[in-house]
Amino acid sequence: MKKVTSVLFFISLTLFSSGQHKTNTIIVKQENNLNNKIFEIKLTPTSGKRDEWEWNKDEISFNSDSLSSKIMSEKEKFNPAYCKTKTTPSSIGSTISFDATMQNPGGSKITWKGKATGDIISGTVVWKYLSGTSTYSFKGTFKK
Numbered sequence: 001m002k003k004v005t006s007v008l009f010f011i012s013l014t015l016f017s018s019g020q021h022k023t024n025t026i027i028v029k030q031e032n033n034l035n036n037k038i039f040e041i042k043l044t045p046t047s048g049k050r051d052e053w054e055w056n057k058d059e060i061s062f063n064s065d066s067l068s069s070k071i072m073s074e075k076e077k078f079n080p081a082y083c084k085t086k087t088t089p090s091s092i093g094s095t096i097s098f099d100a101t102m103q104n105p106g107g108s109k110i111t112w113k114g115k116a117t118g119d120i121i122s123g124t125v126v127w128k129y130l131s132g133t134s135t136y137s138f139k140g141t142f143k144k
Contacts, residue, residue, distance in 0.1 A: 034062035034085060034096055039121045041140030046124075048134030055127075055136070059143065060112075067100040067112055078104045083112075093118050106130070114138070 038061040059070040067083040081102035088095045095117045102110050107130065114123020119142035127134045 033087065033094065034083070034098060034116060035064065037062050037116075038143040039116070039140045040143050041121065041138045043125065043136040043138045046135045046137055048127075048132055050129075050132075050134055055134075058138075060121075060140075062098075067098070067102070069102070069110070072102070072104075072110060076104050076108065077106070078102045078108075078110060081112075098123075118142075 038059060041058050041060060043056050043058060053075065055071065058072070061068045061070070062083060063080075065083055065085075066080040068080040069078060072078040073080075079102060081100040083098050083100040085096050085098045088097065095115050097115045099111070099113045101112075109128045111126045111128075112123060113125075114121060120139075121141070122139045123137070125136040125138060127136070
């Protein structure tokens with residue numbers, strides 16, 4: 001008899017409280033977890049060839065939702081570019097996908113697409129310049 005009484009009390013309490021229940025929606029802005037991080041990367045050419053200088057390593061930084069390339073800023077005058085990100089949670093930690101397109105005053109463009117999981121970053125780069133296009137893959141680690 002005690003079990004039946006307890007169950008009925010629970011049901012009546014649930015029904016009563018469901019009539020008084022309010023739903024609040026909270027909007028949370030997803031933060032870019034790449035902000036304020038710097039990665040040292042190694043680039044591997046996958047197509048195209050430049051005659052001037054070889055781009056085989058760099059330091060990319062993420063700050064205020066933008067991506068900057070240390071080498072390309074110094075050598076080719078590329079400005080930081082807005083960086084779009086998407087975070088995907090998983091059992092081994094979140095993966096942040098990103099893409100950004102930067103441009104320099106001479107009209108060249110660099111498009112970055114990649115992903116970062118923990119301290120590891122990888123992706124592709126397409127560099128379009130006046131005399132052609134070069135593509136690269138890159139891998140790197142968080143700079144401590």
